[in-house]
Amino acid sequence: MIQFDKVNKWYGEHHVLTDIDLHVNKGEVVVVCGPSGSGKSTMIRTINRLEEIQQGTITVNGQDVHARGVNINHLRQGIGFVFQQFNLFPHMSAIDNVMYAPVQIQKQSKAQARALAEQLLERVGLAHKADAYPGSLSGGQQQRVAIARALALKPPVMLFDEPTSALDPEMVGEVLQVMKSLARDGMTMICVTHEMGFAREVSDRVVFMDAGKIIEVDTPDAFFSNPKHPRAQKFLADVV
Numbered sequence: 500m501i502q503f504d505k506v507n508k509w510y511g512e513h514h515v516l517t518d519i520d521l522h523v524n525k526g527e528v529v530v531v532c533g534p535s536g537s538g539k540s541t542m543i544r545t546i547n548r549l550e551e552i553q554q555g556t557i558t559v560n561g562q563d564v565h566a567r568g569v570n571i572n573h574l575r576q577g578i579g580f581v582f583q584q585f586n587l588f589p590h591m592s593a594i595d596n597v598m599y600a601p602v603q604i605q606k607q608s609k610a611q612a613r614a615l616a617e618q619l620l621e622r623v624g625l626a627h628k629a630d631a632y633p634g635s636l637s638g639g640q641q642q643r644v645a646i647a648r649a650l651a652l653k654p655p656v657m658l659f660d661e662p663t664s665a666l667d668p669e670m671v672g673e674v675l676q677v678m679k680s681l682a683r684d685g686m687t688m689i690c691v692t693h694e695m696g697f698a699r700e701v702s703d704r705v706v707f708m709d710a711g712k713i714i715e716v717d718t719p720d721a722f723f724s725n726p727k728h729p730r731a732q733k734f735l736a737d738v739v
């Protein structure tokens with residue numbers, strides 16, 4: 500479903516992604532972890548072309564996403580992306596945030612988009628907040644609306660970049676719960692997160708990055724019980 504082949508990226512002189520190879524199958528949940536600055540965000544942002552690459556190929560659902568002539572808007576409609584900062588439209592209610600892309604981009608009727616948005620808000624446990632504005636919602640609630648919004652175009656793939664890092668600790672669980680339910684329903688997901696409990700419980704594979712390279716890919720059992728690389732060992736000793 501998502502395939503990196505020998506992907507390299509530089510910011511000027513800085514080699515920020517080195518020979519990234521990664522294949523993610525349909526329905527797989529992959530957690531990406533590693534120290535700050537190791538290239539995790541850059542790597543997942545290359546998948547929907549929030550970042551360009553200089554070498555290698557990335558395909559999503561068979562499409563070479565960095566090929567010339569790719570319609571970036573169309574590409575992004577098939578890839579749900581959830582950011583650390585929720586980036587909701589502040590002047591729109593929760594349900595209007597969720598309806599926005601189906602109405603504006605897919606030209607669905609408002610009635611149809613509203614029905615879907617109601618379902619999605621229900622799914623993230625926020626049916627009762629449909630008419631609330633982001634400013635009146637907690638961080639955890641805003642992030643759940645952001646997930647509903649990302650799901651509104653029915654993407655086959657969802658990417659998460661530290662979706663709980665900006666939240667107060669008591670709100671982390673409600674967001675992870677929604678992510679777990681998506682995983683159980685068979686969504687293909689790449690999640691950059693330091694929530695090692697989530698990785699252990701939900702992921703199929705854990706990818707550990709350091710200094711722009713993938714240096715370990717393992718099942719969660721193997722990664723947590725017996726990390727091979729010294730830098731992975733040190734990372735786990737620091738975060739767990």
Ligand code: ADP
Pocket residue numbers: 510513515533534535536537538539540541542
């Ligand atoms: P992570 O998400 O693992 O913390 P990032 O992907 O954000 O890491 O960053 C990887 C490296 O690339 C870091 O050294 C960071 O400083 C650098 N970097 C990130 N974005 C830019 C940019 N727009 N311009 C130049 N350097 C950048």
Ligand code: MG
Pocket residue numbers: 539540541661
């Ligand atoms: Mg990051």
